[in-house]
Amino acid sequence: MAVTDTGQTGAGAKKPSPLFKNLTAKIAAIPMIMTALVVFIGCTLWTIYHSFTKSRLLPAPDRWVGLENYERLWSENRWIVSIENLAIYGACSLILSLVIGFILAALLDRKIRFENTIRTIILYPFALSFVVTGLVWQWILNPQLGLQNVVRGWGWETFTFDPINNADIVIYGILIAGIWQGSGFVMVLLLAGMRGIDEDVWKASRVEGIPAWKTYIFIVIPMMRPVFVTALVIISAGIIKVYDLVVAQTSGGPGIASEVPAKYVIEKMFTSQNLGLGFAASTMMLLSVLVVLIPWAYLEFGGKKNG
Amino acid sequence: MVDATVNAQSGPRGPKPKRVMSSTNIIIYGTLFVVCLYYLLPLYVMIVTSLKGMPEIRLGNIFGPPVEVTFEPWVKAWSEACTGINCEGLSRGFWNSVWILVPSVIISIAIASVNGYALANWRFKGSEVFFTILIFGAFIPYQVMIYPIVIILRESGEGITWFLRLFNEDASAFRLMGSLSGLVIVHTIFGMPILTLLFRNYFTSVPEELFKAARVDGAGFWGIYFRIMLPMSLPIFVVAMILQVTGIWNDFLFGVIYTKPETYPMTVQLNNIVNSVQGVKEYNVNMAATLLTGLVPLIIYFASGKLFVRGIAAGAVKG
């Protein structure tokens, strides 16, 4: 992900001539330029601007209301619940998928047999959509016919695990599905990072007589910092976008217990016909992405440029 | 990052382990066995549930293999399940998805590969700025851009209609919003950052001498692209294709927002069939429908193997 790495510069780029230089290349890049300017910058600014207006069913650029939408947003219980859910889901899924991913990667790294088969098994959920994931886990966690019922059938009569219908733990039901879908991918990323570590490190630690687990924790992990950072950014960006998983698995229920910001935005914009409020909520989502992204970009690229 | 994952393919290195049944190995294999069970469980449950009849499902062992195997749920899910008075099952959504998928994949890869090529070999003033914006755009939550894109699609649709009517006054109104072509554009836009990155990095790694030699021979922008770059980069095209096919097939959000019931992709229709029911929930049909929807990406996954891993590693930024 070296964004600012300058690629090998083509011969054409070196000839000095202003606008018409590389004209074909410029024409060919028009879709990219349009996407960057019109969609990514234009649409984002448009949404931010309209989040300060009283737009209801239709955008109303001339009805400026300042921060009214934001005040309403933060006074709404459903938004608060959505944010809390995102925080719980985000923190848990970040930690769990990194921990699980790392442990699995370390196990696979032990030069085992059937590595390819096992990796294939752990990674396949990642090929499935969130809708499929949500629906499968909705079925497995079905209290009357699913897991809970089977465990009770084994003789553990009081076993209760009903995250789909219990508001207090529903977000963990979604978490189970999310981890199932995504942890294999984290494992693959981290495994790649591990394989990138010099074999000499291992030789040295063997000579020193350091046990393998200590080597992983104290030597390998610090060396894998860049891979972890990449994984962290990727997982975070995915977490903020969580939408279809919730729609398929719980529809935000029971009550509003498993609502998430992405769903809130869509519903306020299209169902409640309050575009302004939806725009305000999506601007908050953008802000939370920037909170993750800016420090990362600074760490990743800022240093290089200055140095 | 892409290059890093390539190392994963090289497999374990160093000497083979000597003792197979050491206690450490038992722990490792034991853990991995349990882990594999957890990952396989949902797939297994989907398959067995889809092969059972409803009476058997009501008996309640979700993990039990079917006593009487029936393929009726599959038939029903594919061609009979209803949403409203349309009882064509998932087949309609399947074909919609195909019609969305094919042009989206081709157009998005064509545009992105040219972008990547221009960025790698024909850099112009500002090209890196646009590229950086593009990459950062990949992280903007879609929710921020969804509504303005509705407007862009509507206005462009009207613009194209106006243009067509300059030549033919009776030309019927051209629509982007709600049509498959609109969705194709949306997929092209949101696939662009990651694909461009992928191609740019790849083309950058092509030896400069080749490029210079072609320039000396008088080849231009397109000449070099078609005669030198394309033939050399088949693997990266395959990776991009895997990435796009799974990504677009699995999309739900854009499918919900930018289409209408006739053009619903399979994922949206699946959610409709499962989460809206008439009378009793037919879990076996639901699971058959779920499996059917997951089949395309699963086949690609199992068939493409290591290339898939490269694809997702590259596409991860897309979220």
Added chain:
Amino acid sequence: MKLTTKLLAATAMVAASSASAVELEVTHWWTSGGEAAAVSEFAKAFNATEHTWVDGAIAGSGGTARPIIISRILGGDPMHATQLNHGRQAEELVEAGLMLDLTDVAEAEGWADVVNPSRLLDSCTLDGKVYCVPVNIHSPQWLWLSHAAYEKAGVDVPADWFEFVDSADALKEAGVVPLAMGQQSWQTNLAFGAIMVAVGGTDLYLDVLTNKNAEAAASPEMTKVFEAFAAARLLSEGSNVQDWNQATNLVITGQAGGQIHGDWAQGEFQVAEQVAGTDYTCLPGLGVNEIIATGGDAFYFPKSDDPEITAAQKELASLMISREVQVAFNLKKGSLPIRGDVDLSAANDCMKKGLAILAAGNVLPDGVNAFSADTQGQIDDLTVEFWNDTSITVEDAQARYVGIIEDAD
């Protein structure tokens, strides 16, 4: 008959202008068994003309369907006709000039004389012009009771809401869920409205919905409503279903004692071949006061620049409101027809109860017509959260409700 001549003239006019057959795409969210049966009556009647009905059913109830419908209209890809709840929801679309003006058809056919109650047509009218066709009257305040469930519990079928609450313990003992409730938020809101009329009375209901009087929302009468609502939420434990028709199905199969739901639940009982009075009982106004709110569905026709389509749209509009189609449609749907001059002798007991109330003029406005989608959405959120989270106290919920009503529009 002056009316007949007018009608004939209108039909002739419409027939003359529709020279060629066109396909009209019609979107709606009628996807349950009874609803689908009803909508095919429209399709059948329209296909009997030279035109074709292209069905665009959108599953997942109004909450899912409305955004799709609206974003398509706004996105410049309108369908040719669409279901929407009339009133506030479509206001902005009409104001933006996106809907076809049906005034000429309405005047030619004298809709103003036949539509009863006339408020339904008023909801379709903006600045003196008619923009939609009301197709049915729906009232949300009904209690549906399963005779099988009460037999199991060995108690008599209750006659009103309060008896129902008293009978809940007996039902629970017999392993029956007393009150079936779907998870979607509009269903809890609907139940809230019904309990509000039954417990709080019509004056309170009108004061809050029509006058948006926050003081009334904060009154002790309203506290009683919230208390009753709080008691009701305890009765639905164990009914873990999503859609309203799954909840109705619990009542049909005797797994639940009752459900507070609109009269469209009727269609589900009909599909299950149950008979009112012997298999189930329906209590309008929850059996407390013989009064119903008259919401309902209406069809809007997005503007088209193709005159052939416009003509066919008007033809469909006049078809939907015609006598035969009204009868056929509403019998299947379980709703009441929007015109008083039709023969509904085929109606069952429940529908007749509704018709009688309607004839007596005991009608109230529905929340869907009274509030904007935004306010309605906030009340949806509040009621569904309250219903599912028993840790929210009556005081908190009422305070939040007052806040919503203060800002309501």
